[in-house]
Amino acid sequence: MKGVFTILKRFLPPYKKYGALIFIFNALTAIFSIFSFVTIIPILQILFRISSKSYYFIPWNSPDMSFTKIIQNNGYWYITHLVENYGASTTLLGLAIWLMIITIFKTGTAYFGSYFLVPIRTGIVRDIRNQINDKILALPIGFFSEERKGDILARMSGDVDEVERSVLSSLVLILKNPILIVTYLTTMLIISWELTLFVFILLPVTSYAMGTVGRKLKQKSLDAQNKWGELMSQVEETLSGLKIIKAFNAEGKISQRFRDGNKKLRKITARIIRRQELASPLGEFLGTLTIVIVLCFGGTLILQGRGVIDAPTFMFYITIFFNIISPAKEFSKSAYTIQRGLASMERIDEILTAENTIVEKENPEKLTFEKQIEYNNVWFKYNGDWVIKGINLRIQKGKTIALVGESGSGKSTLVDLLLRFYDVQKGEILIDGTNIKDVSLNDLRSLIGIVTQEAILFNDTFFNNIAFGVEHATREEVVKAAKIANAHNFIMATPNGYDTVVGERGEKLSGGQRQRVCIARAVLKNPQIFIFDEATSALDSVSEKLVQNALENIMKDRTTIMIAHRLSTIRNADEIYVIHQGTIVEKGNHDELYNRNGYYWKLCNMQINFQ
Numbered sequence: 001m002k003g004v005f006t007i008l009k010r011f012l013p014p015y016k017k018y019g020a021l022i023f024i025f026n027a028l029t030a031i032f033s034i035f036s037f038v039t040i041i042p043i044l045q046i047l048f049r050i051s052s053k054s055y056y057f058i059p060w061n062s063p064d065m066s067f068t069k070i071i072q073n074n075g076y077w078y079i080t081h082l083v084e085n086y087g088a089s090t091t092l093l094g095l096a097i098w099l100m101i102i103t104i105f106k107t108g109t110a111y112f113g114s115y116f117l118v119p120i121r122t123g124i125v126r127d128i129r130n131q132i133n134d135k136i137l138a139l140p141i142g143f144f145s146e147e148r149k150g151d152i153l154a155r156m157s158g159d160v161d162e163v164e165r166s167v168l169s170s171l172v173l174i175l176k177n178p179i180l181i182v183t184y185l186t187t188m189l190i191i192s193w194e195l196t197l198f199v200f201i202l203l204p205v206t207s208y209a210m211g212t213v214g215r216k217l218k219q220k221s222l223d224a225q226n227k228w229g230e231l232m233s234q235v236e237e238t239l240s241g242l243k244i245i246k247a248f249n250a251e252g253k254i255s256q257r258f259r260d261g262n263k264k265l266r267k268i269t270a271r272i273i274r275r276q277e278l279a280s281p282l283g284e285f286l287g288t289l290t291i292v293i294v295l296c297f298g299g300t301l302i303l304q305g306r307g308v309i310d311a312p313t314f315m316f317y318i319t320i321f322f323n324i325i326s327p328a329k330e331f332s333k334s335a336y337t338i339q340r341g342l343a344s345m346e347r348i349d350e351i352l353t354a355e356n357t358i359v360e361k362e363n364p365e366k367l368t369f370e371k372q373i374e375y376n377n378v379w380f381k382y383n384g385d386w387v388i389k390g391i392n393l394r395i396q397k398g399k400t401i402a403l404v405g406e407s408g409s410g411k412s413t414l415v416d417l418l419l420r421f422y423d424v425q426k427g428e429i430l431i432d433g434t435n436i437k438d439v440s441l442n443d444l445r446s447l448i449g450i451v452t453q454e455a456i457l458f459n460d461t462f463f464n465n466i467a468f469g470v471e472h473a474t475r476e477e478v479v480k481a482a483k484i485a486n487a488h489n490f491i492m493a494t495p496n497g498y499d500t501v502v503g504e505r506g507e508k509l510s511g512g513q514r515q516r517v518c519i520a521r522a523v524l525k526n527p528q529i530f531i532f533d534e535a536t537s538a539l540d541s542v543s544e545k546l547v548q549n550a551l552e553n554i555m556k557d558r559t560t561i562m563i564a565h566r567l568s569t570i571r572n573a574d575e576i577y578v579i580h581q582g583t584i585v586e587k588g589n590h591d592e593l594y595n596r597n598g599y600y601w602k603l604c605n606m607q608i609n610f611q
């Protein structure tokens with residue numbers, strides 16, 4: 001039961017007023033229900049001609065009788081009065097109409113009770129999804145490994161749905177069932193406290209029996225959702241690797257892998273559903289059993305003439321009792337849904353409460369860039385071994401430096417550290433003497449424009465892709481940036497020019513075109529520092545030439561860090577650093593390094609590209 005409140009306490013507060021409305025309408029429903037049930041008494045009386053007694057009206061404030069007895073007596077008196085004056089059939093018809101009217105009120109208020117549940121359940125789901133999305137944007141790059149992406153999608157869809165169901169159950173459990181139960185029980189107590197006492201002894205026994213059925217459900221749900229997350233990751237991988245899968249005829253392999261996981265998921269889910277389904281027949285059986293016991297007990301008393309109530313009232317009593325069973329049963333049924341919701345919430349919380357390791361300083365210092373960037377004895381590792389080992393670098397403002405070295409030597413990592421995608425573990429990175437950890441991330445990243453090997457475009461227009469990093473860019477500015485990046489001409493050749501929507505991930509464009517759009521994006525941002533991380537490595541020589549020209553257009557008088565495979569791109573760099581296994585093994589300009597016959601010379605001769 002504690003679980004019911006944990007989720008609600010977190011997410012319900014903004015929707016309190018709906019909670020109050022639901023409560024009011026449910027209370028009305030309960031009262032109207034009682035009024036509709038009570039009709040059974042006169043109907044039975046008339047049909048079975050049970051009452052041969054004549055009743056007299058007793059004043060409402062009579063001191064001789066309890067108020068409930070007066071209500072009962074006067075009710076009977078009124079009905080016999082009606083039957084005498086209008087006949088039994090007409091009275092029956094009147095009762096039927098009364099029942100219809102009451103039922104309209106009952107179902108109407110019940111509808112509004114559910115109506116106001118809608119803004120709560122949809123609102124809470126929206127809030128959780130927003131929170132997850134914002135958290136994804138806030139968490140450092142290091143949090144998201146490839147395997148994790150599909151899993152995060154699974155949490156955002158499947159787990160949020162589970163939470164929604166659990167919220168719904170919790171609300172019904174808190175705002176509806178207790179009201180019904182209390183109202184019905186009170187009525188039962190008023191009718192006959194002796195019988196109700198008997199029922200009270202019976203109920204806990206049956207509900208305990210129900211509760212013991214499924215304690216392990218939460219663990220099972222966790223397993224199922226985790227499996228689901230794994231499968232989603234696989235689908236994500238399949239989608240992005242479709243070309244390779246087909247080219248290597250690996251469809252069978254991938255299909256088998258998915259089938260295996262899917263089979264396990266089915267097994268777990270089947271077990272969960274079976275357990276859940278057990279609640280319903282078990283509940284019904286125990287409910288009927290309870291009613292039968294009460295029926296036998298009360299019925300015997302009445303038949304022996306020792307009844308504390310008359311037969312029609314007993315039927316009324318049984319009707320109410322019958323109706324109390326279903327909300328009581330829901331308690332145990334909801335327990336399952338809530339357990340599943342809690343399991344899912346746990347998985348969602350793994351994202352929501354994940355620690356952001358890139359901490360921003362509370363009162364950040366102002367960032368200026370007038371002199372230089374310094375890496376002072378920088379050390380960094382991802383998980384295992386050190387990837388960056390004591391790097392020292394000075395980059396003067398306005399200069400172009402190049403980082404070269406074989407793949408895996410740590411070049412990309414080195415620039416990621418400057419952008420604070422990761423934090424250095426030893427040493428420091430300074431800009432004009434200020435540690436980049438002491439300035440705001442926004443200021444730091446405003447300073448830098450990056451173009452990577454993987455040209456990332458969003459499923460949006462060319463205009464919006466280029467204007468991505470700038471608020472309120474004008475068309476002229478965007479066109480100007482595209483021209484500098486050699487992208488203007490091919491953009492204009494597309495059907496809608498700058499308003500053409502680039503396919504998802506820019507699939508409809510060639511690598512070189514994508515890259516030039518990315519460069520236009522970086523140009524428009526107009527940063528003080530440019531980073532090109534193998535921006536031309538994936539291109540053919542014609543595209544490369546175009547991109548290369550684009551780069552040269554914008555590098556003039558700007559601080560540039562260039563990571564490249566090809567000699568042509570780095571020949572003119574002011575300083576070249578050769579990185580090998582996380583350390584700088586040589587530095588100098590091209591001629592110095594080449595003539596040294598060292599590592600750089602070897603790299604140049606080893607790689608055809610490097611000539």
Ligand SMILES: Nc1ncnc2c1ncn2[C@@H]1O[C@H](COP(=O)(O)OP(=O)(O)O)[C@@H](O)[C@H]1O
Nearest residue numbers: 382383387405406407408409410411412413414
């Ligand atoms: N996200 C990551 N998690 C773990 N290891 C990584 C990650 N990114 C890179 N590495 C490892 O760090 C080393 C340096 O990688 P990287 O900086 O990308 O090299 P380069 O850009 O010079 O090719 C490599 O050994 C690589 O396997």
Ligand SMILES: [Mg+2]
Nearest residue numbers: 411412413533
């Ligand atoms: Mg790299």
